[in-house]
Amino acid sequence: MTASPTPSSPSTPWWKKSVVYQIYPRSFCDSNGDGIGDLPGITQRLDHLAELGVDVVWLSPIYKSPQDDNGYDISDYRDIAPEFGTLADFDALLAAMHARGIRLVMDLVVNHSSDEHAWFQSARTRRDSPYHDYYIWAEPAPGGGPPTNWEAAFNGSVWEWNEPTGEYYLHMFSKKQPDLNWENPALRQEVYALMRFWLDRGVDGFRMDVINMISKPWRADGSLPDAPVVREGFLQPGFALTCNGPRLVEFLREMREQVLDHYDTLTVGEAPMATIEQGIALTHPENGALNMLFQFEHMDLDSQPGHSNGKWALKPLDLRDLKTTLARWQTALDGQGWNSLYLSNHDQPRPVSRFGDDRRYPVESAKMLATWLHGHQGTPYVYQGEELGMDNVAFDDIADYRDIETLNIYRVATQERGVAPRDILRSIHAKGRDNARTPMPWTGEAPGAGFTTGTPWIRLNPGFVRSNAQALRADPQSVFHYYRELIALRKSQPILTDGRFELLLAQDRHVYAYTRTLGDETWLVLCHFGGGEPEGTPRAIDGADDPTWSRWLAQGVQGTRVIGNWPGPERVALAGLTLRPWEALILALD
Known part of the structure; x- marks a missing residue:
């Protein structure tokens, strides 16, 4: 067993001041040449995380599993999948993390198990x-x-x-993932026992997979209702009925009382379709059950709601929608709960391709998105490769993809719904989960990019030649070192943890602006979502319809540069301020 890093004061829990780094073990580092990442491989690369400055690692599932859904179908909750290593390898990894002051959060997948459990x-x-x-x-x-x-x-x-x-x-997911019955007290005690197994081993918390689906909408007669018919001829999505069920808060509070209250943990619940009210109920510091949630509102803004193809039906992002969504969560949970901050994970495409410009301004837009995210109130999550500015892949052949969701939608779209292969591939290139699952590029050397000496389980992102850890760590102007600066800022500046959020320029279609205020100190975060019109020209900020901005201009307000992704002066006046393509700037205002 290993001891966790020293806890912070009760007034500011350590997880509020932390930055979490997610590792997808299958794709992080392969130590034995079989093409699959493993626990010893992670241990070998911990210095990368220590240099980056992250405080916590969230490890996607490493338990025994038939791998129908890449480990989210668990056949033994108390053992390690052989392709990843052994319990001894896990203990060595945990000890090496704790020796570097890095905590470890495990994935808890208890809405369902494997059918081979x-x-x-x-x-x-x-x-x-x-x-x-x-x-x-x-x-x-x-x-x-x-x-x-x-x-x-x-x-x-x-x-x-x-x-x-x-x-x-x-089974809400694959037929090999039967849902567990949380109405059964014996099942709940089994879950609590397996949580204690890992916590007693030294683990520092859990990311809880689709945890708000554990309470099903049972009717008085013991049956489940049909979903409302929204499109004739198709089965109906059960998500709307199974998320946020009637006993969810009760179950999670029981979990907290019986398990979590007895350990110093970070807990984050994946909660599709969560509302603000549910976010407060589940994360309230006094009577909530979890530290924070992964809500999905901002992840659904570039899809067409209600479309038969769901997330695969693409639409351009309207920045005003992003502002509205994030501002609602930032304001409502201030003092009433806690936000998680993320733009990517193992289920989402790469943010520089999704929200940035991975062709003309890959470095600038990656840095801008990082600034935008880390400036908000909440706990930031960095997904592996995000600190390298990794982008999406566009495999031409469906045979190159491995994700069950991607393979199923391709089959359904082409064989049952008459969608042309090129059209569904366009959606897969934009939204497919394998975008995030290509191997981590450690070097620019072919054929394995430092990930493996064998054949990788999924094709490498061809961009590994330029976007690899070795090259970016050697370049002081790289995305990697910009992330280091942002993470260091969060550790040294309480305003980023505790400062109040306020949205500015709400109707601007291109500039996302907000302030963080703590006591007499105010920081202004400015993020330009775009390349300028015409391409490459700076964008002037028009704040005429924003009373705060207009007041500042009348007062001649200036600020001192805290961080930015383009070179510029240390002192900046708001009057006449323009932002270059994908520019991010944080100013400490006078």
């Missing part, structure tokens, strides 16, 4: 199995067929027939 293997054999009620079962609908019209996240019905018991079982 011993619980389900017993549960599906007979109705009187002691594990049968660990899962959710239903009789066929009158006249036969699935009990409800819900559609799974990975397409198709959420119900799978189980011949031995003559029932359907529920």
Whole structure:
């Protein structure tokens, strides 16, 4: 067992001042040449994280798993997948992290298990199995067929027939990921026991996968309702009914009382479709259950809501929508909860391709997005490769993709919905999860980019020649070193942790501006989302309709440069201020 780094004072929990780095183990570093990243590989690369300055590592699932959904289908919660290593390798990794002052957060996946877990293997054999009620079962609908019209996240019905018991079982994701029955107190105690197993081993907290789906919307007669019909001929999304169920807060508060209150942890719950009210209820410092949530409002702004192709139906981002969404969460949770701050993770495309300009201004837009994110109130999350400015991939052949969601939508779109392959590939290039899962490039050397000496499990991003850790760590002007500056600022400047947020220039289509205020100190964060019109020209800030900006101009307000991604003077006047393409600037105002 290893000791965790020293906790911070109760008034400012350590996780509020921390920056978290997510590792996707399969793609981080391969130590044995089999093409799959592993725990010893992570241990070998910890100096990269120490130099970056992160405080916490969130490790995506490393448990035993058939890998139907790349580890989010767990067959043994207390052991390590052989391709990643052993428990001894895990203990060595944890000790090496703690020796560097880095905490470790594990992925907790307890909305569902693998169908190869011993619980389900017993549960599906007979109705009187002691594990049968660990899962959710239903009789066929009158006249036969699935009990409800819900559609799974990975397409198709959420119900799978189980011949031995003559029932359907529920799976909100793959059919190899049966949902766990949180109504069963025995199941909940199993979950709490496995959490203690890892916490007692020295782990510092959990990222909880789709945790707001654990409470299902049961009716009084013990059945589940159909989803409202929104498009004839298709199964209906069950997400809207299963997220934020009636006993969610109760279950999570029980988890906190029985487990989390007895450890010094960071907890973040993945919460699709969470509302502001639910965010406060779950993260309130006095009666909440978790430290923070991953909400998805800002991740859905460049898709068409209600479209049959869901997130794959693309639309351009309107910056005003992003402002409205983030400002609502920033303002509402101030003092009432806590925000997580993220632009990417293992399920999202690369931000420099999605929200920036990965062709003309890859470095500038990567730095601008980082500034925009880290300037907000909350705990920032950096996904592996984000600090290198990694971009999306555009594989021409669907055979080069590995993600189950991507492969399923390609099949459904082309075979069932008549979408041309080139059209669905365009959406996959923009939104596919494999964009984030290509191997971490440690060097610019072919063929393995320092990730592996073998054949990688998925193709490398061809940009590894320029965007690799070795090259960027050697370049003091790189995205990597800009991230280092931002992370160091967060550690040294309380205003970034505790300062109040206020949105400015709400209707500006190109400039995202906000302030952080703590006591008598105010910082102004300016971020230009664009390359200028015509291309490459600076953009003048028009704040005539913003009373705060107009007052500052009348007062001749100036500021001292704190950080920025373009060179410029130390003293900056707001009057006549222009922003260059994808420019970010933080000013400490007089």
